[in-house]
Amino acid sequence: MEEMGRVLAGVGSGEVEPARVYHEFAKLDGVRFPAPVGRFPGLVKRVRGLREVKLPSGRDVAHLLKGGLAEIIVRRRSRREYGPGGVRLEELAALLHFSVGIWGSKYGYLLRPYPSAGALQPVEVYPVIGDVDGVEPGIYHYDPSSSSLKLLRAGDWRGELMRIALDQEHVGEAPLDLVLTVVYARTRWKYGIRAYRYVHLDTGFAAQNIYLVAEALGLGTCAVGAFYDDDLSDLLGIDGWNEFPMLIMPVGRRR
Ligand SMILES: Cc1cc2nc3c(=O)[nH]c(=O)nc-3n(C[C@H](O)[C@H](O)[C@H](O)COP(=O)(O)O)c2cc1C
Numbered sequence: 001m002e003e004m005g006r007v008l009a010g011v012g013s014g015e016v017e018p019a020r021v022y023h024e025f026a027k028l029d030g031v032r033f034p035a036p037v038g039r040f041p042g043l044v045k046r047v048r049g050l051r052e053v054k055l056p057s058g059r060d061v062a063h064l065l066k067g068g069l070a071e072i073i074v075r076r077r078s079r080r081e082y083g084p085g086g087v088r089l090e091e092l093a094a095l096l097h098f099s100v101g102i103w104g105s106k107y108g109y110l111l112r113p114y115p116s117a118g119a120l121q122p123v124e125v126y127p128v129i130g131d132v133d134g135v136e137p138g139i140y141h142y143d144p145s146s147s148s149l150k151l152l153r154a155g156d157w158r159g160e161l162m163r164i165a166l167d168q169e170h171v172g173e174a175p176l177d178l179v180l181t182v183v184y185a186r187t188r189w190k191y192g193i194r195a196y197r198y199v200h201l202d203t204g205f206a207a208q209n210i211y212l213v214a215e216a217l218g219l220g221t222c223a224v225g226a227f228y229d230d231d232l233s234d235l236l237g238i239d240g241w242n243e244f245p246m247l248i249m250p251v252g253r254r255r
Helices: 001-014 016-024 057-063 070-075 089-100 160-162 169-173 184-216 229-236
Strands: 051-055 105-106 108-111 123-129 138-143 150-155 176-183 218-222 243-253
Touching: 001 016, 001 150, 016 184, 051 160, 051 229, 070 184, 089 184, 108 218, 123 184, 160 176, 169 176, 169 184, 169 243, 176 184, 176 229, 229 243
Parallel strands: none
Antiparallel strands: 051 150, 105 108, 123 138, 123 176, 138 150, 176 243, 218 243
16 A cells, blocks of 8 residues: 555656556555456447448368468568458458457357457457458458458548558558457456456457468568557547557558
């Protein structure tokens, strides 16, 4: 408690950064045990889209992944320039299935390819599509429970997404971008304030999968963390607190 008092006083005087306060409050050391918060929003977000695009099953697109794990890990880079041509629907399906898809369930929880605090899996993926064969441009939500994309907003929104990402050209030039959000309410329900640490870790695990699976598919991606949060929330139609944006990942053909 004394330590906490010193920290809070330091924030007031400008000597301690606010992140330190969060860090102290979120520790599991008995100073303040995090309490669960709010109503549980469910393990999977389901939205009503304007239209639905069914994805081929993970098993049907598994053959598109090439290379051994060590080779892929060593080859992984953040790629900001892409080769000509769009991305095929099968490639997008493989990218989603093998990085963040649902592959089963156990004790009422879902099994996915990345670890997650409490198996609550707060990460949601919104493909912003410009050039994917057979899919009309638009902002979609990926529903892993039905292996489908739900169209939220029709049109090519990559230019607006690039503006939101501080005019980073790779965001506008890629055939598609994956926007990763977290349903913070899902993890906060169990872990209270400590959830703010966990959702960032979960996103990191999911994003690394996207990097590695993209490499295995002959595609390239880049984690983009610089963006105007509120504008991005507005673009996706999320409230920016119970669910908020974490990363933009442009995806294109590897050069
Ligand atoms: C949290 C985070 C935020 C990042 N934000 C950006 C970004 O806004 N724009 C960008 O071009 N790269 C961004 N990157 C990519 C890094 O610049 C890149 O990972 C780093 O230069 C190392 O290169 P490598 O990924 O090829 O190993 C980000 C990476 C992380 C992990």
